[in-house]
Amino acid sequence: MNPTELTVNVETGEVVQRELTAEEIAELENAKEIAPE
Amino acid sequence: MAVKTFTTGEVLTAADTNTYLNNGGWVYITSVDLGGNTAVNVDGCFSATYDTYQIVISNFRGASAGYLYIQTRSGSPASTDTGTNYVYVENLGGQNIDQVAFRWVYAYNTTDRGNAIVTVFEPFNSATGTAYNSAGQMRNSTTSFFYLLSAGQKETQSSDTGLRFTHSGGAVAMNGLITILGQRKA
Numbered sequence: 001m002n003p004t005e006l007t008v009n010v011e012t013g014e015v016v017q018r019e020l021t022a023e024e025i026a027e028l029e030n031a032k033e034i035a036p037e
Numbered sequence: 038m039a040v041k042t043f044t045t046g047e048v049l050t051a052a053d054t055n056t057y058l059n060n061g062g063w064v065y066i067t068s069v070d071l072g073g074n075t076a077v078n079v080d081g082c083f084s085a086t087y088d089t090y091q092i093v094i095s096n097f098r099g100a101s102a103g104y105l106y107i108q109t110r111s112g113s114p115a116s117t118d119t120g121t122n123y124v125y126v127e128n129l130g131g132q133n134i135d136q137v138a139f140r141w142v143y144a145y146n147t148t149d150r151g152n153a154i155v156t157v158f159e160p161f162n163s164a165t166g167t168a169y170n171s172a173g174q175m176r177n178s179t180t181s182f183f184y185l186l187s188a189g190q191k192e193t194q195s196s197d198t199g200l201r202f203t204h205s206g207g208a209v210a211m212n213g214l215i216t217i218l219g220q221r222k223a
Binding site for chain 1: 066067069071072073074075076077078079080081082084103104106119137138199203204205206207208210
């Protein structure tokens with residue numbers, strides 16, 4: 001299963017889970033930082 | 038205002054609850070399990086009902102070492118502010134400007150958890166940049182432990198209605214519980 005995004009709307013109670021697109025995964029990878037020692 | 042103390046047999050009136058319960062304390066808004074997702078959006082948790090919020094992050098863990106990234110969401114439909122609009126200071130160090138997210142807690146791996154409690158100030162106020170103070174504790178190796186004190190704010194003003202949680206390591210599965218409370222206003 002690909003990485004997923006969960007969206008919860010507190011006002012409506014709607015809960016949506018979907019797989020991230022390749023573009024969205026690339027955005028997350030581009031934003032990552034080096035973990036501290 | 039001190040909470041009234043009742044004695045055995047004394048009647049609890051509507052006036053008592055209106056005075057001592059309705060006008061004080063933290064009110065539960067929602068709780069969201071990160072549940073192994075790579076990104077979690079919580080929309081509609083900030084509104085005009087409260088000015089100040091408390092966010093409790095418990096048992097945060099990641100599939101790799103890294104911080105929990107926090108970004109604000111606004112608009113309808115809600116979208117995430119991914120710009121370099123986040124500023125924070127950690128452990129009394131120098132300020133980190135032009136960041137793409139806040140970071141409140143860290144986890145070393147899937148079992149060494151991090152926990153934090155965060156106070157968020159006026160996220161829904163369109164005239165202010167969402168601000169916070171946070172305190173967390175976490176491991177940063179199998180043998181060492183650290184404490185993360187952090188404060189920051191958005192450098193842009195917006196009426197934020199939600200938060201987005203991701204991992205500083207990129208597309209990394211996360212676990213843990215996010216609980217959001219609002220401070221009741223008199």
